Amino acid sequence: MSPSRHTGGDEPVAAVRCTGLHYAFGSTKAVDGVDLEVEPGEVFGLLGPNGAGKTTTIRAITTLLPVPPGVVGVFGHDAARQRMAVRRLLGYVPQQLSADGSLTGEENVALFARVFDVPRRERAARVAQALDAVGLASAAHRMAATYSGGMVRRLELAQALVSAPRLLILDEPTIGLDPIARDSVWDRITEIRTGTGMTVLVTTHSMEEADQRCDRLALMHRGRIRALGTPAELKAGLTAHRREAGEAEPPPPSLEDVFRHFSGSGLDEPGPDERGEFSDVRRTRRTASRVG
Amino acid sequence: MSAAPAAPPPASADPLPPEERYALLLTPPQARSGWRVVPARVAAMCAVELQKLRHDRTELYTRAVQPALWLLIFGETFTRIHAIPTGHVPYLDYLAPGIIAQSAMFIAIFYGIMIIWERDSGVLTKLLVTPTPRAALVTGKAFAAGVKAVIQAVVVIAIAAALGVALTWNPLRLLGVLAVVLLGSAFFSCLSMTIAGIVLTRDRLMGIGQAITMPLFFGSNALYPVSAMPGWLQAVSTANPLSYQVDALRGLLIGTPAHLGTDLAVLVAAAVLGIASAASLLGRLAR
């Protein structure tokens, strides 16, 4: 499924490689030693409870947060030393809704075509295809301020796709999408991947989506990766663990069971060193109200 | 992978297979490199600014009110009472270039609010993840602010001409006016973006903007010649880029003796300095 790309030598280069990634906001260790390798061409899902550090990890990979050299690489380019090269390969949809409401949908996408150096003669057609890919062709000339939340999400995806990125980074892309729109967005991503071998790094809170759409998953909790593998491997791992723990015939676990197992307790029963996670819920709410 | 949904994809009237429908989305564009990046990003930012102005022109009209009042009331009155020594030049003529510079500065000095708004709305974050060096992004924004300022200048020139100010129509000089207006607003918008990068919130930036615009305006030669100022104000005026902008505009538009070389050098240096400081602080808005 994953066509490995080579850059000159024989060593296949990872789409994303993080080695010992740390990032702290003041005293909050948002990311606390993440080692991660995303293979070219795969759909890699980053799961974890609120405040686990998923967005911070992604912002480090996208060059938005300063990281030391040698810690983050994207297709062999160092995120600290070769920022432009890294950014050129990226399509990024942030967690927060982010379209410019005072421009039309088409103009929003055209801006990204421009800053990725799409030549003028090709621009209009490319923008139209990107809008068509997310089902916004008929709304292209409306102001983005008049879009619904799900339409803005799709517009953002069009902005990310217009530059034909080799690595598409989606931070909770399907939040607010209806089930049909969600499937059609994923189908479009799949179609483009078949044509380009594009790698996708995605965070989601939908276990269904993770199970069906991701080749491999990493489960984050409190800034660290607690489990890594294909959805099937993760489930099999939990079954084995339950057997060891003495359960004779454990029922086949769902991905949600795996999630619960590694994320520990829920919000109402905080663990001994639970810190900082509530503030993040508040932050997300604030974002939501600002956009909505 | 999951079973395909039974529902047809949106806009399914198009019979083309996906590999043709999305053919362009399969190949990344050829990257511009070297010196061509900055002009391309400047063009992109200016295009956005023009699109926004096309969608909503009210700003153009409301912004024309203040300079019109300055020229009409202040200019006409002070021309009549001859209170300000402007030599053989009528005061209204003397004032017009000052008002062009002032109204362009008023636009630019609040441009940082745009940046904060873009930060809050997530637009800036996404732009920072495109192959756009921060200095190029700031330069683009600075010239986008200049687009507004130039339109504003055209409006003020039209009003001044209607009031009978003897302006030059020499195309070369008008080109010079364009450059001076662009440079001035590049500096003041970068000053604003620098402050935005320091204070990080809209309200604080508004406060600082309000606090500095009037001192910059009155501490310049926009309303009266430097020779009429007390010594300490002359010192302020010498350190104030607005004075150099006004001096150049006056020389170009109404032909008063000006120090065009010095003026341009100061304006270019100020703009470069502004771009550098705004670019170095832009990252603070991304965190």
Ligand SMILES: Nc1ncnc2c1ncn2[C@@H]1O[C@H](COP(=O)(O)OP(=O)(O)OP(=O)(O)O)[C@@H](O)[C@H]1O
């Ligand atoms: N700008 C910031 N300033 C201070 N703390 C932050 C900031 N951004 C994130 N944090 C903290 O870092 C930790 C990780 O946050 P992050 O946004 O990476 O979590 P997440 O896994 O994306 O969560 P969610 O599922 O809610 O999006 C949290 O404890 C959060 O409070």
Ligand SMILES: [Mg+2]
């Ligand atoms: Mg997040």
